[in-house]
Amino acid sequence: MLSFFVISVSIIFYHVYSNHLEWKKRKEEETTMMWHKGQPVKFQDSVINTASVPITMIAYKPIPQQGDGPLPPEVKKIVYNGGSLVRFREPETPPVIDQRKLSFNPIKETEEEHEQEEEEEEEESRASAVVPSPFIPEWLLEVPEDLDVLIVERHFEDAYNLIEKTREFLNETQPSTGRESLDVSFVTEMRKKLDTRVDTLTVMLTKELKVTPEKSLQGGLRSARPFIRVLNQLNKASLSCDLFLALCSSILRAQLKRVRRDGPALNYVSSASTVFFTNLSLMTTELQKVAFPGTGECAAAFVVWATREFNLFVSYVIRELFVTQSSLSSLSPCIAAVSTKCDQLTSLGLDLRYLLDGALRGPLTKALKETRDKLTDTIKLRCSEDKWKPFNLNNRQQRDKFLAEFSEAGLTSMTSYLTGDCWLRLSNNTILFTRLYLSLLQDCFQLATSELLYSIEDTLYVVMQHQLKHVDASLRNDQLADEREFIVQNADFILNNLLTLCENKFEQHFQFKSKKLETKEKVEKLCV
Template sequence: MTDNQMKIFNNKDFRPEKYIQNLVQECVGGSELQQKKQQIQEYSEQTSSSLKKYVYANYMQFIETANEIQHLESEMNQLSHILLIEQRNLLSCLGDGNSQNLNKEVEEYDQESSSVDESSQQAIRSVKELVQGFNSKVLEGKTFLNDGALIELDSNDYRPIQRVFFFLFNDTLIVCKIRHDKKLEFISQYDPRKIAVINIKDLDGVKNAINTITTDGSKIFQCISTAAKNEWIEKFEIALKFNQQLNQKSKKGQTPPPASVQKQSNSLDNKSITSDITGSPTEENNSVTENWAPDWLAIAPEEIQSFIAQRHFEEALNLIQKSEEYIAYDSTFWNASEISGKIKNLKTSLSNVLIEELSNCQVRSLQAALRSSRRPLKLLAEMGKARQACGKLLKVCSNAIRMTQREARRNNAEISELFFCDLSQVVSEFLRAFSNQPACVSSLVVWCNTELRYFSNQLIKHYLTKGSQLENVAKCVEGVRKPCAKLTEIGLDLGYHVEGLLRSTLEQIIEDSRYRLLDTIGRSEDTWQPYNLQTKTNLKNLLREMEGFGIDLRNHVTGDTWINLTQCTVNFCRHFLSVNESCAFLAKNEALKMSVEILLRDLFLAQHAITPNSAMTVDLNFVTKNKNYLLQELLPTAIDKYEKISGRRNDFLCELRAQFGGGPPKPKPRSIYQTDVI
């Protein structure tokens, strides 16, 4: 698109409906509309890519600006804290005046009381006249604090829902709906002591908003101005403190002062309040002092709620621990039990949020799940919730490992090494997170047992099935043993447990293989003639292959392509050594040693017992030569290779060698021609 056409979209007065209408009138046919659509789409992609470039280019500036704003906020909080301390000191100095000043304050107190009573009565009359559907008799004797109009916003997209009007008394909040005829319709009634008011920072398009958490849930209201928002927050705090002071005074049989007098005299004082002063000359200078919690402790529950809502879990936990330490050190202030109960409930809420955060970790990638779980794990361990945390962590890891195993089987990948690698990562992360929680190690042991059982069941189901080749079974088992042995480096030895889980299946596979291999011996009739390889290349390849098994056939080569052994003998040597190698790998487990030795013994005896048919005319010296080859060359080679791989002695084959030690008589040597291949 041209630059002029692009400028149309950047115009502030751009209207999509009008643009589409003009575009349809200008274009002729669907093809031209398709071209326009493609041009608009290309322009959209260009705009998106350029926006990304600008964001990337100014990324560091965004970070620096955010850091500066954070520093400014912290400085403002410090200044606010200093102002509160100065104001508290000033009020305490004013409270130490002489009795004449106190008498003046009592007179002012009486004047304020009368004015507050008049304003409260006027507010009650207004509620009675303006609010429809509300019983105003419940307001008798209440102290009026504030009223005003607000706008209720949707908590998801901050869209205005309706206009409301608040009447706030000392222990009652009346919420009314402003109808179109400017009349008020009663909606609900709340107790300010059970309402949490949270200040919401100004966002794009949403300013001067507060979040009220009531028994009905959380609602967001927008005030007319910043001053009005601050006034509502202050009035709610006055209502809360008013009721707290009222309860304490009623216990001592005294009349509580109005809320406005409390606010003017000592609403921000966190040390003490002065009780009513009598006119007796003997008690003129006596005053009763009540201890209050510090300002930071009084607002700690609201701050903790704000931290949890903003996912600042570390700050919330630090404030909870600080509050608990202060209450444990000094719990003489009168509302200590109430604040302690709130802190305890918020601590429980924080632990529930962290456990939920841990449960929702990414399960498609074990590494991602472990990384995302470190933060809630650390906090839960500090809160004494290590047992619940380790249970949730191990459950998430189980789901991640099993999903990874399914994908590996689907892609024909190596599952054994992948499983034990994932297992080692989980164990390492677990020990790092709960290094100071030895009681959680038992949960790790039980979890490892469960995962090993599941892994062995899947291994038996997919790889160690009935009829599997012995070579494939040995490779699978060896692939399990090697990575399992590496776990001992981190202090976890699971080898014995894995062998026990696979033992019965492997014994059954070895027994089935024994019957199957014995059935193949003697199936093809041996002609008892020397083996002719036809070409020198075939002979060379056979010699190289047998050297790989550890057997040298060069002494038995005659002519250019002949081997002075039968073809069945040569094939059996190749097959027997392959089976011997697989059995040696399986025999590393002491429990399987006898089964594989029986298999090798029976297989060797079956081949050694083969004799030529009586109807055939054969050279008996040649038959003896083949049997001697099995005893004198094949059997020692198999015994040495078995012992080298398994590290154990094959007792049954050694007994065979001792049993046939003498062997049949050796045939007479002959002068023979050997090929130049050797």
């Protein structure tokens, strides 16, 4: 009895399992088309998009417009499958099994769980995958992976070109273009992937341009050109401008550190000025013609950056030059060198001269005042030792050298003061003052700016006034009555030769005459 029961159960299980396998196989081979209000909504038990999977239905009778469910038997179906039209018959209904007979089946529950898991995995895979259109090119599907490879291998320009190519293709296949369009979900997913790769590319380019202590600056701005160009093409002009200016700052500081401090301040400041302004000129040209050509996106930021860097450089120059006991003779060539280099930037559209004049006005005004006080003390000391005796040139060689020196300075009438071969009807004090005053005038011309004009004129006036006071006092001194004629000759030389020459040079340089010449008129009256 027991064996008969076991055999019966085995036979029933065999038939049920065979029917189930046959039904499952038929289900995989056939396609069930579900309808809702006359429109296909299911294809192999999953929602489809007719835009991506074309479906052709041929019916001999009107298709029902209401209710859900399979087509009636009299409606013939043809569905699109892999590029061909395939006719399907109505799926057979799986056999109905008496659940009471299977209630004792020991593997039923496990089998149902396994089928449910398979269905869930299949639904998840269909939900996660984007169903591509049949005309999607193979290269488009591989774009994300190709971009990852190009970015890792640092082929940034190729990566940008591929991004632009993909964007153009996606735009050309939109429904509004009238061409065969892509699936909307596929396009959305592809655009998200492109945006992610653009962000990654931006991060990599920023890393390449960012200055770090371990990174070499030997390549300079030339090595940064491709990175700047790609960032600009990605519409990241603001970011590329900031990185470009930060790189320029690092290059400037590195170049200035290489300038040697050997020798006098003039040599060092001249070398530093050459390095600074040469690099600034190259950076200006790089900005205008290479990095940001034909656009003003970075112009304002560059002017602000150049102003900041120039102020730092000028403050550095001031610390180097304006130290204790710095003479005007040592300052003026350095300032002139910096001013000349600064003026050369004007041809590139960058005028920083007003910043230089403003920064140097205070220190130079103080330097002019200190120079004036030192020279007046020197004049007082020499005047106290003046014996009003003719100056001996010793020999003809010294005489010729003396005449050439003063002739080069503009005093061509010195030969009229010669007596004999080597004697000059001018005192040693007058000769020393002439050299001092001509040197002071030349130094003032090198420092000349509109802000320093008053200080320069005052310095020239005060120094000349002290010398003329000495002449005036000597003419009034009764003890020097015997040397009066000689003193008058020296006064005539100072007034009609030296001072006249200085007036003409002053007017030629500043384009106006000096008004502080009242002392000259007073001394002229004494010489009558």
